[in-house]
């Protein structure tokens with residue numbers, strides 16, 4: 001694991017930085033990427049913020065989204081022009097596979113820094129700063145900015161606040177520490193208006209999303225004396241309700257919120273051949289360990305994996321017994 005001094009030195013030494021995060025980026029991924037971009041730009045550095053897909057409409061209210069690029073050719077040009085004076089950075093990404101289909105291109109950038117808080121982080125990147133106890137990558141980016149002696153602008157603070165609030169489930173998860181709240185307190189002092197961010201994140205959905213939620217909840221299945229809740233979304237449901245997979249964010253919290261439920265499972269028909277699964281646990285069941293058995297990973301309380309050439313029902317039938325074992 002890299003020391004804080006190594007991380008700081010890597011950033012100070014590079015005038016050109018490529019920032020990347022995991023595929024299907026969530027609030028922490030986008031928020032920490034954009035927050036980091038603002039902080040680096042404030043240091044006079046050139047930043048190429050890369051995503052495989054355009055930013056989800058959910059996060060487009062964050063300042064700097066327009067600067068994000070999805071063009072691999074433009075990335076190659078940026079790397080060429082840097083002539084070796086460059087640093088690659090992956091934020092909130094616990095596994096090289098999760099960098100997406102262009103991950104191998106990104107990892108050709110040397111040196112390469114990883115800033116992450118995933119428990120199952122499998123140690124890619126030459127300089128790896130990984131702290132599984134942290135609430136969010138946004139919190140780590142804040143600390144990095146302070147250790148570099150940087151002021152935090154309102155724009156950067158908003159991005160980092162969005163990262164932390166989404167990854168802590170609005171400061172409800174176990175990972176929310178006294179330090180998390182100190183960071184958030186300072187971000188508010190830097191100009192963040194929590195109510196405005198909250199309203200942008202959670203009161204800004206389409207009617208189609210509500211219709212999709214209706215369909216998803218209609219498919220709720222309960223197992224193991226109501227301790228395991230399973231919901232699903234199919235491509236067909238998305239088509240009928242004019243929604244996309246991004247609209248399903250936070251759905252899993254509804255089955256998770258039931259008193260008896262220890263693990264909530266959300267099975268998504270990703271495409272014709274593959275199914276992706278998210279799990280959220282309360283209490284002792286380690287869903288990262290269960291996901292690892294199926295080729296995935298994550299945190300003890302939040303994990304996921306992907307299955308190829310299996311139907312949703314087949315994946316459920318595989319997973320439910322493994323969860324029952326993990327709870328025994």
Ligand SMILES: [Mn+2]
Nearest residue numbers: 028092137167
């Ligand atoms: Mn995160």
